[in-house]
Amino acid sequence: MKLEINDLHVEVEGKEVVKGVSLAINQGELHVIMGPNGSGKTTLAKTIMGHPLSKVTGGDILSDGASVLGMKANERAKLGIFLEFQNPVEIEGLGLLGFLNTARGAVSTEKFSFKEFMGEIKGRASSLSLKEEIIGRSLNHGFSGGEKKKVEILQMALLKPRMAILDEPDSGLDVDAVKTVASNINDLRKKNNMGILLITHYSRILNYMEPQFIHIMKDGRIIREGGKELISEIEEKGYND
Amino acid sequence: MIYSDFGNDAVKSYRSLPYETNELYKRYNVMLSLPDPSGQGDSPEGRARILEAVKSIEEKTQMRFDLIVSDNFAKSNHRSVNVIDREHATEEILSGKLFSSAESKLVAYAHAYTGKIIGIDLGEREEAKINALFINDSSLVTQTLVHVGEEGSLCLSEFHVSTSHEAAAAVPLHEFTLSKGSNAEFNLLNNANTNTSSVVLCKGKAFGNAKLRANFVYNGSAATKTLGNFDACGEGSSIDVNEVVYGTGEQKFDISTSMFNSKRNSSVLLESAAVLDGSSYCAMKGFAKVEKWTKGARSKVTERGILLSQAAHIDALPDMSIDYSDEVSAVHSAATAPIDREALFYLESRGIAETEARKLFVSSFISRYLARIGDQQMRELASSVMLSRIDNDFFGEIGKFTGITPKGIWMPSNATE
Numbered sequence: 276m277k278l279e280i281n282d283l284h285v286e287v288e289g290k291e292v293v294k295g296v297s298l299a300i301n302q303g304e305l306h307v308i309m310g311p312n313g314s315g316k317t318t319l320a321k322t323i324m325g326h327p328l329s330k331v332t333g334g335d336i337l338s339d340g341a342s343v344l345g346m347k348a349n350e351r352a353k354l355g356i357f358l359e360f361q362n363p364v365e366i367e368g369l370g371l372l373g374f375l376n377t378a379r380g381a382v383s384t385e386k387f388s389f390k391e392f393m394g395e396i397k398g399r400a401s402s403l404s405l406k407e408e409i410i411g412r413s414l415n416h417g418f419s420g421g422e423k424k425k426v427e428i429l430q431m432a433l434l435k436p437r438m439a440i441l442d443e444p445d446s447g448l449d450v451d452a453v454k455t456v457a458s459n460i461n462d463l464r465k466k467n468n469m470g471i472l473l474i475t476h477y478s479r480i481l482n483y484m485e486p487q488f489i490h491i492m493k494d495g496r497i498i499r500e501g502g503k504e505l506i507s508e509i510e511e512k513g514y515n516d
Numbered sequence: 517m518i519y520s521d522f523g524n525d526a527v528k529s530y531r532s533l534p535y536e537t538n539e540l541y542k543r544y545n546v547m548l549s550l551p552d553p554s555g556q557g558d559s560p561e562g563r564a565r566i567l568e569a570v571k572s573i574e575e576k577t578q579m580r581f582d583l584i585v586s587d588n589f590a591k592s593n594h595r596s597v598n599v600i601d602r603e604h605a606t607e608e609i610l611s612g613k614l615f616s617s618a619e620s621k622l623v624a625y626a627h628a629y630t631g632k633i634i635g636i637d638l639g640e641r642e643e644a645k646i647n648a649l650f651i652n653d654s655s656l657v658t659q660t661l662v663h664v665g666e667e668g669s670l671c672l673s674e675f676h677v678s679t680s681h682e683a684a685a686a687v688p689l690h691e692f693t694l695s696k697g698s699n700a701e702f703n704l705l706n707n708a709n710t711n712t713s714s715v716v717l718c719k720g721k722a723f724g725n726a727k728l729r730a731n732f733v734y735n736g737s738a739a740t741k742t743l744g745n746f747d748a749c750g751e752g753s754s755i756d757v758n759e760v761v762y763g764t765g766e767q768k769f770d771i772s773t774s775m776f777n778s779k780r781n782s783s784v785l786l787e788s789a790a791v792l793d794g795s796s797y798c799a800m801k802g803f804a805k806v807e808k809w810t811k812g813a814r815s816k817v818t819e820r821g822i823l824l825s826q827a828a829h830i831d832a833l834p835d836m837s838i839d840y841s842d843e844v845s846a847v848h849s850a851a852t853a854p855i856d857r858e859a860l861f862y863l864e865s866r867g868i869a870e871t872e873a874r875k876l877f878v879s880s881f882i883s884r885y886l887a888r889i890g891d892q893q894m895r896e897l898a899s900s901v902m903l904s905r906i907d908n909d910f911f912g913e914i915g916k917f918t919g920i921t922p923k924g925i926w927m928p929s930n931a932t933e
Binding site for chain 1: 857867868873
């Protein structure tokens with residue numbers, strides 16, 4: 276799968292937030308977008324997934340050469356696009372296990388037994404250092420910040436996307452949790468040959484990953500692009516220089 | 517209405533108790549006209565038809581009912597249940613009533629037209645689980661008088677249905693008296709057809725350290741009007757009332773429940789939830805009063821609503837009167853909103869189509885409340901009925917049994933208390 280973003284302009288509630296962003300991500304590649312607060316990173320992520328409040332006013336988003344702009348979020352998910360939310364919503368009463376089962380059935384026609392499915396969940400939960408009992412709880416309800424982030428990765432593992440947009444998977448995590456999350460992302464990327472667009476403020480998580488492309492986003496635009504060397508430069512000088 | 521009007525109404529309201537007759541509540545009121553009951557009579561043919569219907573309902577719900585009540589016919593094999601014709605009720609039974617006709621015209625109606633009085637009496641340390649089926653095909657006015665002896669334990673689960681599509685009215689009145697240290701769970705699921713009206717009257721008193729939990733699920737009927745009155749009148753007693761409403765089309769609900777902390781260290785909790793579609797309407801009128809000299813009392817009223825359409829309307833009126841402040845906790849809140857757009861987007865981003873996502877969201881909201889039904893059979897039945905209803909919104913009819921599969925279809929939520 277190849278995801279292309281061509282000169283994308285996005286408005287949210289009448290205000291232009293993304294002002295001409297272009298990116299191309301091939302399956303298996305790891306791209307990172309870094310930038311200060313309010314630079315439009317999350318809006319870009321949500322627009323790729325098809326958020327109804329993100330109004331595309333110019334440009335295009337292509338999956339393997341075909342525009343996805345007319346597609347709803349669930350249709351984009353079926354194409355293999357996954358969004359890891361910066362702030363996952365809590366839905367009390369919606370059991371996590373039932374939700375995972377429903378979501379898996381929605382994006383995949385692959386046949387699997389309940390035993391296999393549970394085995395997969397338990398295996399990945401263990402790898403993410405999540406307590407097994409979490410699968411009996413309501414979706415994100417009462418979860419700690421770390422648990423929410425890890426459950427997002429658990430969902431990614433089960434839905435097996437081809438292209439993942441990870442919106443700050445490291446925010447609110449302690450050092451050990453960052454390492455755990457990074458290691459699981461690396462594992463899934465390798466296993467599923469998944470393309471990744473990772474959004475972050477900080478370089479912390481990148482210490483455990485091997486990104487090939489770094490994009491610096493500010494005020495709705497990509498202002499710089501380069502390789503891993505850009506990370507240390509940002510660490511040193513910040514986004515203002 | 518402007519705020520100052522509302523304020524004036526509220527002040528007048530407090531001065532014009534009894535509560536349900538006050539000005540504020542009259543403004544948010546679902547009017548009902550109840551017919552003179554004309555039951556079908558206890559004929560052999562009528563009885564055979566009802567028993568046949570019961571058999572079918574038992575098969576579909578996978579429940580066995582210990583008590584069957586239908587129009588002028590009532591039957592029970594349970595040792596703790598005593599069915600009495602109203603004219604044979606003794607003074608002792610009638611004098612023990614908690615509800616007074618003077619309290620409300622609806623109570624007066626129930627007292628005037630009751631066909632059967634159902635007595636449930638549990639002795640000291642006695643335990644019982646009773647499943648009841650109420651069939652409302654023409655006119656069903658009943659009084660269920662429950663007494664649980666000291667340290668006794670009762671679970672009473674009632675399924676209210678109709679087996680025909682005739683217009684009908686049901687006025688089930690319940691009274692619970694819980695002696696010291698006893699506990700009771702009362703579950704009422706109304707799934708009668710939309711040509712019916714339901715008036716649910718319920719009064720409960722919990723004496724020292726007794727615990728009463730009541731769960732009301734209002735799904736069927738064109739108009740539902742309730743009057744609840746629960747008094748934690750013993751030291752350390754607790755009463756939890758949980759009300760769930762699902763309305764579509766032009767269904768109307770007027771849910772009025774009053775809770776009282778009358779003794780020290782007593783606890784009352786009233787949680788009401790409504791999901792409305794079409795042009796349905798619900799008034800949630802939850803009231804809690806913390807009486808004087810009730811140190812350590814805890815009181816909470818919450819009302820939550822989800823509106824699925826622009827024409828649906830909820831009036832949430834949580835209210836409290838706190839007459840004592842020494843170590844008393846009193847909280848009330850209300851929130852009504854359309855389905856959270858971000859939550860829908862989250863579900864859709866996982867491949868779930870919008871229609872399914874909306875259903876998931878609504879069923880999740882409702883299951884939070886249904887999870888509080890302790891009786892597993894009733895919880896599964898209620899969940900199944902509601903889930904079927906949520907699906908049927910798009911292609912079905914209220915009060916039908918199609919699609920109800922009580923075992924194992926419901927993803928239990930985080931079923932904590």
